[in-house]
Amino acid sequence: MSVTSTPVSHASSDVGQKSKIAGANATLLFILAYLTADGLYRLATIGVAAALGIPGVWHFSAIRFRLADAEWWRTAVVAVYGAGPLACLALAGGAAWWFWQRARFKRGLFKQYLLWLTLHGLNLFFGALVADTFTQNGFWYVPSWLFLAGNIVNVALAFIFGLVLPVLGYLAAPLFLQSHDSRTLMRYEHRRRLLLTTLLAPWLLGSVILCLAKYPDLSVNERLHLSTLLLALLPLALACSNELFEFTIEAPQKTRLAWGLAVLMALLLGAGRVVLGHGLTFG
Incomplete structure (x- = not known):
């Protein structure tokens, strides 16, 4: 009995170990891609505001403008609050193109980074309007002032x-x-495990890490932006669960923990908290 059960037990342990490592790497990539997309969102917003002479303060989780409501004009509202989402939509398109044309046949984790960039970019455009409509600020100002309807x-x-x-x-x-x-995790029999450990768990754990890193400055809008990403992830998981595709590249990279990404994530979050913790003035 022990002779026949040993290989099965070893295989199960191997799958479990690879799942944990793949999940950890996916979480790191989720956070790094989010910081990239969110950073672009805020830099585009600040760039347009500064060009229009609108002063403000960039905090770790929000941008607060030093302009009274009566001093805003229609073009400024549409340009400033639309710049970030449009930049992220362009980022999503560029990342998806790069993935499909250049990265998908190459080994390594960069493919997953591009995937998360695509998803975050789409969410910070489409999902941002959904989220900001609840709070009636942010991207919500664009259609509100554009249509005046x-x-x-x-x-x-x-x-x-x-x-x-x-x-x-x-x-x-x-x-x-x-x-x-991973050839092991790409087998269809492990599809549910793949989706849980490298898609849904990274969203949950990555969102928690981001929220803790930005607490107590975490804005309601940012919490909602992280939540609306589920509107894309759940249908993606459904589509993958019904797809029999289970192939990967000929010489895949071995599944190992990306310690360099962990260090990079810690440095970026730490730097963001130090530099933006008390606000960075512009304009």
């Missing part, structure tokens, strides 16, 4: 965006399946 139009547009994001998440399934090197 009342909040019904804003809510309707947010509803449409909320439908588009799951569709895009569903269509992103091929990117997810081709972003992994």
